Amino acid sequence: MKRYDLIVIGAGPSGLSAAAEAASKGLRTVVFDENERPGGQLFKQIHKFFGSKEHKAKVRGYNIGKQLLQEAADAGVDVVLNAPVEGLYPDHEVTVRIGDSLRHFKGDAVIAATGASENMAAFKGWTLPGVIGAGAAQTMMNLHGIKPGNKVVMLGSGNVGLVVSYQLLQAGVEVAAVVDALPHVGGYGVHAAKLARTGVPFYLSHTIVEAEGEDRVKGVTIAEIDNKFNFIPGTEKHFDADTICVAVGLSPMSQLLKMAECDVPDDPSKGGQAPRVGAFGETSVKGVFAAGDVSGIEEASSAMIEGRITGLAAAESLGFITKQELEAETAGLENQLASLRRGMFAPGNKGRKITETDEGIALSESLLTQGYVADDEIARFPGVTKQRGIHPVIECTQNIPCNPCQDACRKGCIRIGKDITSLPAVDTDSQCVGCGLCVAACSGQAVFLVDEDYEEGYASVTLPYEFLPLPETGARGTALDRSGAPVCEAEVVEIRTSPAFDHTNLLTMKVPADMAMTARFFRNQKTESEAC
């Protein structure tokens, strides 16, 4: 039986990070993954990540996957793909399907980095073809280049629901509505806002009554629910749709750890059955570790750091590094992890209703219930200032761990400060040159450049644009406000693309001056669904 120092199960963000870290300390390390491609969910994630530079902020998920894979390869890790681990047995033995045979391996240590699986919601008709998991939509369009349908209703307004809805738009799919049973948008406000301004309506405190259709989805009926989750008669709304995407949360995929007799209690704060782990990720079974979503649902950024900590812990447990080295090396990582776990979406805030920011500013009620910040709410946030000439307007209104906008601006216009979750503030004393790097750098697509003095009677608004076809300079169309409602005519006056922007194009449109703080999206005149 082949033996390794370390067996890592799962080649996602935490698994690859753990493997690279351990291998760099000299452990003979193998990673098994059931998928054809490594990277776990990263390879389906085409949006830019939040966080700071160390967390690979503003890098798109699939590129992070490539970087991690390279790092693991450089460290000498064997990554075996198409290799589902079928069982985890006593003595750290794993059985792996490789090709058409079953093979047995032993590791002196084992790290389970098996990730998460999607939760499901049952409703009338949910077994019809056309009802799919949000992950399925992502897999189909981002891995296989196939649209899951032409018109989608998304159930779930958590980050997965929001991000996948946006990806659907990018793939050229119409999103008819985002529906959530909870009274508030579950994911980051900026993710909601970038959907809302394209015209996607949000229905909070609503859920699906029925998926309609005989042998496939033809439409959806939703209705409002009361606080006991009962439908309120008379509030039904119908949408034509061929696809319903379900994004109602994730659960740790802890089956292997359960099988291995690890203590795996049900912990709602971790999203389900997650192994009880010590400070460095060791489960109740000696030598078996867990990292990433399997030990509690979080973001990929946290998973990567957790993976590194666990990789180091495995190295220490086998005598490759000393306890002192472990503590010294993990201290920095723990700090990073702590910084990611701050803010209003911190694990400790799960389920709590937050009404104001750390700065003491009242949160946008409209953002939480409609998906966009209302016109009369936007001015109170420190990223939104009124200035002469061109300047950034940062519509980032929640405390999330992210700061690339600050790094992007070489003129010092944007200030977040030491605390990564602070709201970005625009410094009115600094001189914006309109380079647009902040617009492209913002993972939440919440930064705009506004010039109210663009032309007599006209303002210019520069916005991030990640759709096809890319309008040409001179194109005329309609400006939409934050809610996606058409507000005025607009003309594209500049399109900027650059490798440095990493596919986030900067579209500058000219709108009537009084629309400078209202117009936030551009719709081409002729195309209804842009990307076909």
Next chain:
Amino acid sequence: MKQKSEVLIIGGGIIGCATAYYLTKKGVDVTVLEGSDFIGNGGSSRNGGGVRQSGRDPRELPMAMWGIRNLWPGLSEELGADVEYVQEGNLRLGKTEKHKEILTGLTDAAVSCGLEVKMIDEDTVKEINPHLSDEVTSASWCPTDGHANPMAATLAFYRKARELGAQFYTGVPVSELRTVRGRVREAVTPDGIFEADKILVAAGYGSRAIAGTVGIDVPMTERKAECIVTEAQPRMFEQMLGTADADFYGHQTAHGSFVFGGMSGFEAFMENDGTTTSTSYGASCTCRGIMKYFPELASAKIVRTWAGWIDACADGVPVMSRVEEVPGLYLACAFSGHGFGIGPAAGYNLAELIADGETTVDLTPFRYDRFKPVI
């Protein structure tokens, strides 16, 4: 919690549940204590579902035959739940001359007990089951054997007994029995003492330790056994299968999946680690065994494996007995891996023994004090 009853049954497997059912049907007030958190959590939910007479020890055969004649055919109706009983015969397969000898020996013994079973040749085997490989050269054939769903049967007895008023408590392990004025009277648990006029210990291998607390020992040991189940498959055959080599046994269920058990050869050398996790090699051994007999199952996918612990008796047949030296105490254990098929009959006769003192099937061969040194 109801701490006092006429009869206390320790063990919520098929024996405990069936006995509870037949006792409550007679109007007896019964409480069942199950040590684990689940009803039917031991061998009752982990076996291959055989309802066989052939291949049994002659001492056990009358009980098996009586149960198949009198209880199994009407069981689903009686319990109001489909226990998936199928009586389409049992084939015990052989590939070599040696196998044929083993099968012939078993067959002769069963015939002398009055069972309708016979040796059949290669062609006849293929007629009964055309999917078998050419390696199969002989078989014993018992047309009145069959199979059922162990989980459904155990839980159906539980459900019906519960409906008739039997009290069930799970997660209540018994650590000790106590006598009061010369009669067994009390069962000590973390939830307090349960009292009864009569106590039946039907807790699989756990029975040994429990009975030991009143000085009664049944010579048995634990042996691991493993099963596999496939995804649902198109219907292939209805018989129960076994082999002379004991390399696998099993059947296709009503659901369409195949449930197979098998051996790796290490079973006797495993210590009970407290889990029912299959070994890393057990399923592979069973698959290899099956594919030699059924090449066309090679693409069938295994969706699940599990293991259980057999309470293997020194002489291979169960103990079902009144314990005269400890008045009030009854034992039903050491079923040795073939308790499911005789489970209903055992429950029926145990209920008679406990309630009436007389049984339909003679329980003498199953006495607790039959064990004597051989040298």
Next chain:
Amino acid sequence: MMNDRSRDIGPFVPAPDDDMIVCRCEEITKGEIRRAVHDGMYTVTEIRRWLRAGMGLCQGQTCSKLVKGIAARELGISPALLEPASSRAPMRPTEMKVLGREEGACA
């Protein structure tokens, strides 16, 4: 508390969505699961063994949380108190020929 199998959980009251499939693989409905609880199947494991809910091709990966939620509601307890069913190898459906073709096997 869960261990008393005669605990009164009230009568089974039919609901309009009883016909809704919950276990997609085995086509087990919400009503069947609710009924099973009233029949004494107080644990996810027993519901599984009794109805086959979660015993199909996906081995409960899709429905286990849903089943747990329904059972807990019927029992009037928090879902966290219900032990989920066990996890068993193989983690993915695996052909006999693959399991049987094992490195280091005697045959």
Next chain:
Amino acid sequence: MLRITEHPILGAPEKGRRVEFTFDGRTMSGCEGEPVAAALKAEGVMIHRYTSKRHEPRGIFCAIGRCTDCVMVVDGVPNIRTCVTPLHEGMDVRTQYGVTDRKDFGEEAR
């Protein structure tokens, strides 16, 4: 048309060569190596199977080989998870009824 030809972030999808396969006897085409389910989706096929008990239609649900709703009879073998099975030239893909490719759900074989 559900195939994405140009994506704003990912560009043109990298795909294998075009190959033919059959779905219930009808000739269709897809890209070699992509999941059978993806090829079917691109051809507008939504129904992969009908269930055993209620005879209800099912299609792609998880797309990563977990839920097994998309199973079909592929090259004569039932229960093939089409979302994780790569497409090859000449594959014979059939709607699954229960556990067979027969519209009578294999009942006659009982």
